[in-house]
Amino acid sequence: RRLARAESVNALRAIARQRVPRAVFDYTDGGAGDEIAMERSAEFFRDIEFHPRVLRDVSRVDTRTPVLGSESALPFGLGPTGFTRMMHHEGEIGVARAAARAGVPYALSTMGTTSLEDVSDAVPASRKWFQLYLWRDREASRDLVRRAAEAGYEALVLTVDTPVAGPRLRDVRNGLTIPPSLTLRTVVDASRKPSWWFNLLSTPPLEFASMSSKDGTIAQLVGSMFDPAATVADLGWLREIWGGKLIVKGVQGVADARAVVDAGADAVVVSNHGGRQLDRAPVPMEQLPAIAKAIGDHADVLVDGGIRSGADVAVALCLGADFVLIGRAYLFGLMAGGERGVDRALELMAVELRNTMQLLGVDSIDQLQDSHVRRRDQRG
Numbered sequence: 001r002r003l004a005r006a007e008s009v010n011a012l013r014a015i016a017r018q019r020v021p022r023a024v025f026d027y028t029d030g031g032a033g034d035e036i037a038m039e040r041s042a043e044f045f046r047d048i049e050f051h052p053r054v055l056r057d058v059s060r061v062d063t064r065t066p067v068l069g070s071e072s073a074l075p076f077g078l079g080p081t082g083f084t085r086m087m088h089h090e091g092e093i094g095v096a097r098a099a100a101r102a103g104v105p106y107a108l109s110t111m112g113t114t115s116l117e118d119v120s121d122a123v124p125a126s127r128k129w130f131q132l133y134l135w136r137d138r139e140a141s142r143d144l145v146r147r148a149a150e151a152g153y154e155a156l157v158l159t160v161d162t163p164v165a166g167p168r169l170r171d172v173r174n175g176l177t178i179p180p181s182l183t184l185r186t187v188v189d190a191s192r193k194p195s196w197w198f199n200l201l202s203t204p205p206l207e208f209a210s211m212s213s214k215d216g217t218i219a220q221l222v223g224s225m226f227d228p229a230a231t232v233a234d235l236g237w238l239r240e241i242w243g244g245k246l247i248v249k250g251v252q253g254v255a256d257a258r259a260v261v262d263a264g265a266d267a268v269v270v271s272n273h274g275g276r277q278l279d280r281a282p283v284p285m286e287q288l289p290a291i292a293k294a295i296g297d298h299a300d301v302l303v304d305g306g307i308r309s310g311a312d313v314a315v316a317l318c319l320g321a322d323f324v325l326i327g328r329a330y331l332f333g334l335m336a337g338g339e340r341g342v343d344r345a346l347e348l349m350a351v352e353l354r355n356t357m358q359l360l361g362v363d364s365i366d367q368l369q370d371s372h373v374r375r376r377d378q379r380g
C-alpha cells in the first residue's frame with residue numbers, strides 16, 4: 001500500500017494533502033500570522049550538525065526512557081491536537097490505539113472530538129494524558145479534572161499559551177468553521193475527496209471531548225470558552241484539586257519555567273504551540289538548553305515544535321530534553337491513512353531514531369549529549 005511505501009513523514013504529508021479537503025489540511029499544516037515562528041522552529045533542525053563517535057558497540061540499541069517516573073518505549077509521545085475526527089473519522093481513538101501499540105503516551109485535547117471516557121474505554125491499557133484549557137467557568141474545569149481522574153488519566157497537561165486564539169490566516173482565507181460546512185468552494189473540493197466527506201457525514205457529528213458542542217470559527221470557540229484572566233494562582237488551584245501528575249505546556253522562557261515549577265508543575269513543555277499562537281515566538285529548541293539547566297533537576301523538561309523525524313527527536317534529546325512531543329508528524333499519518341497512518345508515522349520515526357543513535361555511536365537515550373550536536377554558522 002501507499003502507506004508502507006511512504007519513506008518519511010514528509011511523504012505521509014504529501015499523501016495527506018491529497019486525501020483531505022484543503023481547509024482541513026491547511027488547519028493542520030498551518031500556523032499563526034505569517035508563519036514565521038512555525039517555519040523557524042522547523043528550519044532550526046537543518047542548521048544542526050551531528051558529531052558522531054565511532055567504534056562503539058551499537059549492536060543493541062535501547063530506546064526506552066522514563067517520563068513522569070515511568071517508562072516509555074520511545075522518547076517521544078503524541079501531543080494534544082484538536083478536532084482530530086475532522087482529519088480522519090477514526091479520530092482520537094485511532095490515535096490512542098496507535099500510541100498504545102507503540103508503547104508511548106498520548107495526550108487527548110480538550111478540543112478533541114471524542115469524550116475522554118470513550119477514549120479510555122476504547123484503549124484502557126495505555127498511558128493517557130488529558131490536556132486542559134482553563135475555562136471561564138471554573139466549575140466546568142473542575143468537573144473535567146474529576147472526569148479525567150475517574151477515567152484513569154495519568155497526567156493533566158495545562159496549556160498556557162492560549163489566552164486567546166492566534167491569528168490563523170489560512171483558516172480565515174478558507175472560511176473554516178467547526179464543523180466544516182458545505183459551501184460552493186468546499187463542494188468543488190469535496191468532489192475530489194468524496195470518501196472524506198462521506199465519512200464525515202456518516203459518523204457521529206463532531207463533538208468535543210469536554211465542552212458542549214458549539215459551532216463557529218475556531219477563534220470564536222476559543223474566545224467564548226477560554227479564560228484570558230488565568231494566572232499562576234490558578235495553577236496552584238489546579239495543583240490542589242488534581243492528585244496526578246501536572247504538566248504545563250507552552251512555557252517559552254526561564255522565568256516562566258521557574259514560576260510554574262514553583263507552583264507545583266511536575267513537568268513543563270517548552271513549546272510555541274507549533275507556531276500556531278504568537279507569531280515570531282522563540283524557537284523552542286533554542287530556548288530548551290537554558291530552561292533544562294534552570295529546572296531540569298526539579299521537573300521533567302519536554303519540548304515540541306517542528307519535529308518530523310527520528311533524527312529531529314535525537315537533536316532535541318541532545319539539547320537537554322527528557323522527552324519530546326510530536327503534533328503534525330502523527331496528524332499527517334492520520335490524514336494519510338487513519339490509525340494505520342499513525343502507526344506508519346510512529347514506525348518511521350522509531351526506525352530513524354534507532355538508526356541515528358547507531359550512527360552517532362550511542363546505544364541508550366541517556367547517552368545523547370550536547371557534545372553530539374553543533375549549531376552551524378548561519379552562513380554555513
Ligand code: FNR
Nearest residue numbers: 028079080081082109111159273274305306327328
Ligand atoms: C495543536 N496543538 C494543540 N495544543 C494544545 O495544547 N491543545 C490543542 O488543542 C492543540 N491543537 C492542535 C491542533 C493542531 C492541528 C496542531 C497541529 C497542533 C499544538 C500541539 O500540541 C503541539 O504543541 C504542536 O503541534 C507541536 O508542533 P509540531 O510537532 O506540530 O510542529
